[in-house]
Amino acid sequence: MLRIEGLTVALGGRRVLHGIDLAVAAGEVVALEGPSGAGKTTLLRAIAGLVPVAAGRIGRGSPAALVFQQHALAARLSARDNVLVGALGRIGFWRAALRAWPRAELAEAAACLARVGLDGLGPRRADRLSGGQRQRVAVARALMQRAMLLLADEPVASLDPENARAVLDLLRGLARREGRAVLVTLHQPDLAGRIADRRLRMEEGRLWPV
Ligand SMILES: Nc1ncnc2c1ncn2[C@@H]1O[C@H](COP(=O)(O)OP(=O)(O)OP(=O)(O)O)[C@@H](O)[C@H]1O
Structure with a gap:
């Protein structure tokens, strides 16, 4: 996949x-650990095509979707509208701005919310969701992008241990059940051990096995 x-x-x-x-x-979860400033975020951003590559090549078997640690949602939009942002590339800006969402996209957004365990919370504003629920909405938006490659940058940094485990189990389930490839940066080794098939450590811009 990558x-x-x-x-x-x-x-x-x-x-x-x-x-x-x-x-x-496909189906694999790889955890990236390492000190602050080592280059983990830069690697994810490069894979997503957000920073220029000086040398080397990146082969992707699918578009990549990024799940950020925080400030990932539009606070005043509903959970459902945040998920629909994931379809912007297909729908185009003006249709989205006019809220002229095709019925199939609305159904897909509802299905994505259900898959992350947020059935029924679509109408709720993002700033009225808990931290764990918000992170699930961010994952649902990535699903809405139909990306088979999920890049999660510290997705549980702001969550309590219980919600952190739940979100990581969700990502792991998406890899297992749906064959998605997941690359996730994590600061906590115990959580990396829980979710990852393989753990790598980044130090000063180089990767090592853990
Ligand atoms: N836009 C930029 N311009 C110049 N240097 C940058 C830029 N963005 C990041 N850097 C530098 O690149 C290095 C790697 O940063 P990066 O954010 O990838 O690290 P990280 O491992 O993700 O750290 P953290 O765990 O704190 O998020 C750091 O030294 C940082 O200062």
Whole structure:
């Protein structure tokens, strides 16, 4: 699903990633650990096509969807409308702005919310959801993008242990049941051990097995 070879990225004139090699298979969960500033976020952003690549190549078997740790939702929009943002690429800006969502997209958004355990919470404003529920909406939006490659950057950093486990179990289930590839950065080794098939450590822009 993802194959990276010799990926080098420079930001602000400084090399941040040094010749990264990494493959993630369909159905696999890979956890990225490592100190702050090591380059984990930069790697996910490069895979998503958000930062320029200085050297190397990134092969994707599917579009990638990013799930951020926080500030990921439009606070004043409903959970459902936040999920529908994931369909913007298919629908186009003006139809979305006019709220002229095709019926099939509305049904798909409801199904995505149900798959993350938020059945019935579609109409609720994002800022009236709990932290765990918000993170589930962010995952539902990634599903709405129909991405088979999920890139989750500290998806549970702001959650209590119980909600953190629930969100990670959700990501793991999406890999297991639906064959999605998941690359997730995590600060807590215990959580990485719980979710990951494989754990990697990033230090100063290089990857090592844990
Ligand atoms: N836009 C930018 N311009 C210049 N340097 C940047 C930019 N963004 C990040 N960096 C630098 O790149 C390095 C890697 O940052 P990155 O955010 O990828 O680390 P990280 O491992 O995700 O850290 P954290 O765990 O704190 O999120 C850091 O030294 C950072 O200062």
